[in-house]
Amino acid sequence: MNLTGIIAISGKPGLYKVLAQGKNNIIVESLEDKKRVPAYASDRISALDDISIYTYDDDKPLKEIFTSIFEKEKGKETISHKEDQNKLKAYLIEVLPNFDQERVYASDIKKIFQWYNLLLKAGALVPEEKEEEKEAAPAKEKKAPKTAAKKEDGEAKEAKEEKAPAKKAPAKKAAPKAATTAKTPAAKAPAKASAKATSAKKVAAPKTGSSRGK
Numbered sequence: 001m002n003l004t005g006i007i008a009i010s011g012k013p014g015l016y017k018v019l020a021q022g023k024n025n026i027i028v029e030s031l032e033d034k035k036r037v038p039a040y041a042s043d044r045i046s047a048l049d050d051i052s053i054y055t056y057d058d059d060k061p062l063k064e065i066f067t068s069i070f071e072k073e074k075g076k077e078t079i080s081h082k083e084d085q086n087k088l089k090a091y092l093i094e095v096l097p098n099f100d101q102e103r104v105y106a107s108d109i110k111k112i113f114q115w116y117n118l119l120l121k122a123g124a125l126v127p128e129e130k131e132e133e134k135e136a137a138p139a140k141e142k143k144a145p146k147t148a149a150k151k152e153d154g155e156a157k158e159a160k161e162e163k164a165p166a167k168k169a170p171a172k173k174a175a176p177k178a179a180t181t182a183k184t185p186a187a188k189a190p191a192k193a194s195a196k197a198t199s200a201k202k203v204a205a206p207k208t209g210s211s212r213g214k
Contacts, residue, residue: 011044012043016029092104
């Protein structure tokens, strides 16, 4: 369970969530009525994430005790802090058998159950497994549009590749025209040569005849 940003202020009932940091104070919001008030450096502020309960061994973090109560009650509300002191003490023994009964006072036990029920109503008591699922769910949703975008890019590329050969086709058609113009002078060349040969024969013919007459 993540209790980061949730505090208790001495002299003020309930719990508060830290919203913003000012120059000489912090702005907090009540988990009960959602009212926002300033808390000053002179106020005795306790962060729930830092609170531990005395045991005969190592101190037990408050959030671990809340987790034990949450599992015992199957995510539902627990015993009221207004119940008899002996009942509250007996309940705490069930979830934390080795708590130090000399150093943990009755007022402390009441706060444990009061804060648990308050946090549960505010929706702040979420097991770590569910918190990880919530964090993972948005990540999967964000990845889906990226995949679709990649598919769209791929289709766009395919469309461009299909259009590309059509643009190159006119360049291939222009090549035969160049070849035709190149062949035109070559085709005329034999015609000129034959014309010259014919004229040469015509000129030579009279000379042959005049020699025979002599």
